[in-house]
Amino acid sequence: MVQEHEYEYSYDYDQLLEELKDVIFRGDEAGARRIFDEYHSVDIDEVLEDVDPPDLKFFLFMLDFESVANLLENADEDLQLEMIRFYSDQELIEIFTYMVNADVADLLGYVPTQRRKSLLNFMKKSDSNTLQMILSYDEDSAGGVMTTEFISLKENLNVREALLKIKDIAPTTEIIESIFITDDYHRLQGVVDLREILVAPGYTPLSDLIEEVPFFVYADEDQEEAANLIYKYDLKYLPVVNKNRAILGVITSEDIIEVMDQEYSEDILAMSGVSKDEEYDSNFLESLKSRMPWLIVNLFTAFLASFVVSMFESTISQVVALAAAMPIVTGMGGNAGNQALSVVLTSIARGEMTLVDDWPLIIKEIVLGIFNGAVIGILTGAILFFRYHNIFLGLIIFAAMVLNMIIAGIAGFLLPLLFDHFKVDPAISSPIFLTTCTDIFGFFIFLGLASLLLDKLV
Amino acid sequence: MVQEHEYEYSYDYDQLLEELKDVIFRGDEAGARRIFDEYHSVDIDEVLEDVDPPDLKFFLFMLDFESVANLLENADEDLQLEMIRFYSDQELIEIFTYMVNADVADLLGYVPTQRRKSLLNFMKKSDSNTLQMILSYDEDSAGGVMTTEFISLKENLNVREALLKIKDIAPTTEIIESIFITDDYHRLQGVVDLREILVAPGYTPLSDLIEEVPFFVYADEDQEEAANLIYKYDLKYLPVVNKNRAILGVITSEDIIEVMDQEYSEDILAMSGVSKDEEYDSNFLESLKSRMPWLIVNLFTAFLASFVVSMFESTISQVVALAAAMPIVTGMGGNAGNQALSVVLTSIARGEMTLVDDWPLIIKEIVLGIFNGAVIGILTGAILFFRYHNIFLGLIIFAAMVLNMIIAGIAGFLLPLLFDHFKVDPAISSPIFLTTCTDIFGFFIFLGLASLLLDKLV
Numbered sequence: 001m002v003q004e005h006e007y008e009y010s011y012d013y014d015q016l017l018e019e020l021k022d023v024i025f026r027g028d029e030a031g032a033r034r035i036f037d038e039y040h041s042v043d044i045d046e047v048l049e050d051v052d053p054p055d056l057k058f059f060l061f062m063l064d065f066e067s068v069a070n071l072l073e074n075a076d077e078d079l080q081l082e083m084i085r086f087y088s089d090q091e092l093i094e095i096f097t098y099m100v101n102a103d104v105a106d107l108l109g110y111v112p113t114q115r116r117k118s119l120l121n122f123m124k125k126s127d128s129n130t131l132q133m134i135l136s137y138d139e140d141s142a143g144g145v146m147t148t149e150f151i152s153l154k155e156n157l158n159v160r161e162a163l164l165k166i167k168d169i170a171p172t173t174e175i176i177e178s179i180f181i182t183d184d185y186h187r188l189q190g191v192v193d194l195r196e197i198l199v200a201p202g203y204t205p206l207s208d209l210i211e212e213v214p215f216f217v218y219a220d221e222d223q224e225e226a227a228n229l230i231y232k233y234d235l236k237y238l239p240v241v242n243k244n245r246a247i248l249g250v251i252t253s254e255d256i257i258e259v260m261d262q263e264y265s266e267d268i269l270a271m272s273g274v275s276k277d278e279e280y281d282s283n284f285l286e287s288l289k290s291r292m293p294w295l296i297v298n299l300f301t302a303f304l305a306s307f308v309v310s311m312f313e314s315t316i317s318q319v320v321a322l323a324a325a326m327p328i329v330t331g332m333g334g335n336a337g338n339q340a341l342s343v344v345l346t347s348i349a350r351g352e353m354t355l356v357d358d359w360p361l362i363i364k365e366i367v368l369g370i371f372n373g374a375v376i377g378i379l380t381g382a383i384l385f386f387r388y389h390n391i392f393l394g395l396i397i398f399a400a401m402v403l404n405m406i407i408a409g410i411a412g413f414l415l416p417l418l419f420d421h422f423k424v425d426p427a428i429s430s431p432i433f434l435t436t437c438t439d440i441f442g443f444f445i446f447l448g449l450a451s452l453l454l455d456k457l458v
Numbered sequence: 459m460v461q462e463h464e465y466e467y468s469y470d471y472d473q474l475l476e477e478l479k480d481v482i483f484r485g486d487e488a489g490a491r492r493i494f495d496e497y498h499s500v501d502i503d504e505v506l507e508d509v510d511p512p513d514l515k516f517f518l519f520m521l522d523f524e525s526v527a528n529l530l531e532n533a534d535e536d537l538q539l540e541m542i543r544f545y546s547d548q549e550l551i552e553i554f555t556y557m558v559n560a561d562v563a564d565l566l567g568y569v570p571t572q573r574r575k576s577l578l579n580f581m582k583k584s585d586s587n588t589l590q591m592i593l594s595y596d597e598d599s600a601g602g603v604m605t606t607e608f609i610s611l612k613e614n615l616n617v618r619e620a621l622l623k624i625k626d627i628a629p630t631t632e633i634i635e636s637i638f639i640t641d642d643y644h645r646l647q648g649v650v651d652l653r654e655i656l657v658a659p660g661y662t663p664l665s666d667l668i669e670e671v672p673f674f675v676y677a678d679e680d681q682e683e684a685a686n687l688i689y690k691y692d693l694k695y696l697p698v699v700n701k702n703r704a705i706l707g708v709i710t711s712e713d714i715i716e717v718m719d720q721e722y723s724e725d726i727l728a729m730s731g732v733s734k735d736e737e738y739d740s741n742f743l744e745s746l747k748s749r750m751p752w753l754i755v756n757l758f759t760a761f762l763a764s765f766v767v768s769m770f771e772s773t774i775s776q777v778v779a780l781a782a783a784m785p786i787v788t789g790m791g792g793n794a795g796n797q798a799l800s801v802v803l804t805s806i807a808r809g810e811m812t813l814v815d816d817w818p819l820i821i822k823e824i825v826l827g828i829f830n831g832a833v834i835g836i837l838t839g840a841i842l843f844f845r846y847h848n849i850f851l852g853l854i855i856f857a858a859m860v861l862n863m864i865i866a867g868i869a870g871f872l873l874p875l876l877f878d879h880f881k882v883d884p885a886i887s888s889p890i891f892l893t894t895c896t897d898i899f900g901f902f903i904f905l906g907l908a909s910l911l912l913d914k915l916v
Contacts, residue, residue, distance in 0.1 A: 009672040040672065053871035161510075170653040177635055194652075195628040214467040214498065219575035231715055233500055234532075254711040255803040257718065258687055263720040271726070272800035273793065282807035284822055288829060291797045295834055298793045303841065310782035311839055316774070323781040327897070328760040330785070335731065335756045339749045346723040347738035364742055371746060373461040378752055437584065439785070 020047055021094065024055045027329075032062035040069045055452075057086045058426045061077055065091070069098030077110050083389065090121045100174060101127075101148045103132035107440050133248065142226045143219030144239040145259060146249030149174040155181045155189050160202030166194070175250055178237050181210050186246035188213060188239055216241050219248050226251050228351035229260045230231035234273030267349060270427035271342075273298065294432075301432060304331070305439035312447035319457045321388050322450050325380075329446045332376055333404035340365055340412030341430055348420050355417040365409035374398075392456040400446035404438060411437040469501045476562065478505055481520075482513045485809035486916035490520035499528045507537050515544045523549070527556035529635030535568050545581045558632060559585075559606045560713075563592035569776065600684045601677030603717060607632040607902030610666065613639045613647050619662035624633040624652070635706055636695050639668050644704035646671060646697055647655045675700050677706050684709050686809035725807060728885035729800075731756065752890075759890060763788070763897035770905035777915045779846050780908050783855055787904045790834055791896035798823055799888055806878050813875040831863030832856075850914040858904035862896060869895040 016039055023031035035044065048056055060068055060083065072083055072095065084107070090114070096104045108116050108131060120128040130148055137143025151169050153162055162179070170176055179192045184433060190210040200209060200310055217226045230238050238251045245328040266276040273294030278287055309316075316322050319456070347353035380401055381394035411434050414427035452455060474497060478565055481489035505513055506529070518526055519543065528552065530541055542550055542565070554562045566574050566589060578586040595601025609627050611620055628634055637650045648668040658667060661832065674697040675684045685864070688696050688711060695710045724734040731752030736745055767774075767784070774780050806813035838859060839852035868894050874884035909916060 040691055041698065082532075093798055096661075108605055109759070169864070170656055173653075176653060195631075195634060198628055199625050222666070226900050231719060236712065251714055252711070254692065254694065256715055257711055260718050260722070261808070262713065263691060264718070264726075265807075268722075268726060268729070268800050268804050271729075272796040273795045278821065280801055280811050280816065284825060287822065287826055291826065292830060292833065294797070295790065295793060295830055296837070299834055299837060301788070301789060302789045304788050306782045309785065310779070313778045313782065316781045317778040320771045320775040320778075321768070322770065323774045323784075324764045324776075326765065326781075327785060327788070327901075329759045329762050331763070331893075331897070332753065332757060335753060336749070338730040339732045339752070342726050342732055343736055343738055343745075350719070353738050354717050358738065361738065364745065367742060368745055368749065372753055375750065376757055379757060380911075381755070405639060429486055439789070443785075447885075 011039055016047045020267050024059050029062045042074045044067060045071055045075045060261045065095045066098045069095045073099050073103040080107055081110060089119050093123055101130050105131050137219050140223050142217045142221045142223055142240045144186045145223050145255050146251050148249045150250045152180040152247060155207050157206050159197055159200045159204045162206055164198055180247055186248045188245055213239060224263055227256045230256045251365045267427040271431050297452055301436040307442055308440050308443040312451055315454055316452045320436055325384055326446050328380055328440045329400045329404055330442035333408040333442045334435055335409030335411035336372055336405045337434045337438050340409050341434055344416045345427055348416055355421040360412050365413040366406055369406035369409035371425050373402035377401035392453050396449045400449060403445050404442040408410055408440045459655045469497055474505045477862060481515050487520045500532045503529055503533045511911045522791050523553045524556045525555045530558050531561040538565055539568060547577050559588050563589050567597060569714040595677050596683050600675045600679045600681055600698045603681050603713050604709050605632045606707045608708045609706060610638040610640050613665050615664050617655055617658045617662045620655055620664055638705055640705060646699055646703060646705045671697060679715045682721055685714045688714045723884040729889050759894040762856055763901055766898050766901040770909055771914055783842055784904050787858045787862055787899045788840055788900035792893055794830055794863045795866030795870035795892045795896050798867050799892055802871055802874045803885055806884055807849060807875055813879040820871050823871040825863055827864035827867035831860035833858035850911050854907045857909060861903050862900040864901045866896045
């Protein structure tokens with residue numbers, strides 16, 4: 001799609017690469033500054049990924065630490081590791097002061113252990129404590145995605161005192177709209193809206209403005225749980241607490257955008273048997289590693305289906321029309337099963353559906369299977385009848401279609417719920433088992449019925 | 459998955475339904491109030507969907523208008539239409555005062571034209587102007603999802619004046635962290651961070667604090683464009699402007715969560731041929747309507763593939779092993795094609811990939827097809843050789859596998875980009891054409907080669 005220049009800001013990869021090379025070639029510091037002012041660091045990073053290390057180093061050294069921090073926090077893992085090699089621990093720690101803790105923690109998560117330790121050692125104690133706390137949580141947990149730059153105040157302050165503190169802390173926080181109120185043990189007591197603080201008289205105690213916080217998550221819970229709460233209840237912020245309910249951080253709707261993008265694209269990729277790390281611009285070897293294993297697993301199930309067919313070779317050799325008709329039964333079963341599967345998968349992803357609560361809905365899938373199978377079966381049976389002038393062939397494919405669509409509905413509905421119940425990723429595991437079911441049963445039912453009625457078909 | 463009670467707030471459908479029925483039966487106003495305090499309106503709505511209209515009306519009439527507004531804005535379309543029937547225009551307009559404009563506009567979008575007109579007529583002129591402006595945009599456009607409750611100030615104010623205005627407007631705004639600065643014609647000049655206003659001396663002119671707003675969208679652009687900008691550049695807010703660049707509203711990361719959920723689940727459902735309106739708890743008829751049409755389309759392509767097979771019936775009747783082997787070729791082709799397809803689809807959804815910029819990556823897909831096809835082809839060929847003791851059968855399936863995987867890679871890569879280029883939803887259209895390609899070519903190549911080498915196979 002050709003992008004019209006609908007936004008003020010626009011960016012062209014090739015042009016930026018040209019400008020970058022030129023600036024590096026001429027050692028033009030003002031030019032480097034200008035590029036940084038003109039382009040978003042996300043786009044500069046995209047181009048820097050394709051610049052040779054010596055040139056990259058030369059470019060970075062023309063920028064101040066704040067700009068480097070900006071590039072660093074938007075860079076992908078590989079570029080980050082490349083960039084930090086150019087700086088001493090002392091310099092990096094200074095660069096980190098321009099970044100939010102969550103980003104620094106992400107970065108430290110990739111860094112070789114030795115370097116991580118020495119960086120944490122050199123830091124201010126309070127910073128390294130916060131970072132080590134974040135690092136102690138899985139990167140896919142609530143603690144791993146939370147923001148630690150929020151404002152928390154003690155409940156015994158009044159509005160005037162609170163406002164003074166807020167003005168003091170505000171420039172270094174990510175979240176300013178909601179002020180979290182804690183007791184002396186950092187335990188979350190509630191939240192006060194900045195709007196209320198702005199308009200209330202100075203002597204008002206904060207405790208008069210406090211509102212309950214009905215939702216929070218523990219730091220070691222899965223980020224997907226946090227995302228589902230924010231999505232379902234339309235929350236601006238979700239506090240993250242430790243086992244003692246002391247507030248550690250806050251997850252915002254911005255953090256959740258990242259989480260949702262990850263989880264959803266992982267689902268789509270997983271459903272097709274692609275590793276979650278493959279991107280459209282992954283290189284040949286990455287793509288090969290991402291796709292080959294699943295193809296081999298699929299090959300195994302394809303052979304299972306093929307084995308079922310070969311059990312009926314003598315039947316097929318007598319009525320060769322069966323060979324042409326049988327892929328219709330398995331193909332349509334696969335399609336119907338995928339429909340049920342995708343409805344269930346999107347509901348599981350949203351946290352709407354569980355095996356325990358929703359298994360009775362399987363009745364609907366069975367009825368749908370009967371009904372869809374009947375309609376598709378009648379169509380298919382009629383066409384085959386007119387083609388081969390054998391009513392039994394039509395009846396057999398009708399019956400096989402209905403039965404296989406019932407199986408498809410049950411498998412497409414039940415498999416993802418079962419996998420989810422036993423904490424196996426339903427998007428990865430369900431499709432392959434589903435296809436195995438619909439192929440094996442489809443061939444078996446159709447060719448089995450044909451073998452039983454062989455004398456009517458010949 | 460059994461939900462442990464990890465959150466302070468918990469909700470059980472059956473229990474809430476019991477409580478609701480009890481409160482309605484006893485006409486217990488305090489009880490209704492208590493339910494409203496104890497449960498989130500999102501959950502109350504979920505239960506109210508299954509309450510009979512007379513009971514629903516009775517329950518609503520026990521609540522004040524603010525609570526009704528709260529229920530109304532979280533309700534789904536059907537429940538909303540049910541609820542508003544109980545209120546006069548006058549009452550509804552009062553209820554609307556407790557809702558944000560975007561939600562009122564959404565609601566008015568569903569309401570029968572007659573009622574919408576009379577509601578808009580009864581309102582304050584300024585409210586109905588804003589609502590009509592929002593309604594004039596497609597519900598999937600930037601204008602359709604934007605928030606109109608933001609703070610915009612003229613650039614000639616100083617900090618003290620700005621703060622007075624902010625305190626005045628703040629209670630009714632959704633967005634407070636960023637203050638948008640306009641000229642006399644409402645044209646967006648930039649943005650000031652509330653943090654800056656809080657800490658700057660009162661006489662500071664706002665123009666000293668103003669920052670550029672590099673990103674904005676026009677109101678009639680697709681919401682997906684807005685979502686991609688916010689996602690890519692990690693924006694807190696994206697201003698929405700009209701053709702004259704006057705600011706009309708703001709899209710926040712919270713709005714985008716909704717958009718992303720919609721777009722992604724639409725993609726997953728579309729890929730399997732399910733209508734985007736089907737939910738896990740859709741009733742039988744809705745599900746049938748959602749799934750049947752696509753099954754019929756699929757049946758057509760299944761017959762195309764079946765027709766290809768029937769062209770080779772005489773070959774199959776002589777070498778019946780072909781019938782058992784042929785689904786392996788088409789099945790594996792389908793799998794490989796889906797892998798390419800899902801990588802491209804997720805990249806298109808993120809706005810990362812276009813036909814014009816990225817078509818050269820097709821080379822990688824072709825090489826992957828050759829390589830994956832060779833590995834899978836050798837495995838398959840070897841197994842068939844050992845099973846049927848015919849080297850030619852092994853060679854034929856090897857060749858067919860490589861060729862079909864190349865076709866699968868090209869189709870899986872190119873189809874979604876082509877559809878996207880011509881503004882056809884790639885998630886809906888690509889899978890069916892992909893399967894058609896891999897099935898027809900798979901059968902044709904494999905059975906065609908077998909026919910050519912028939913004397914070596916018999």
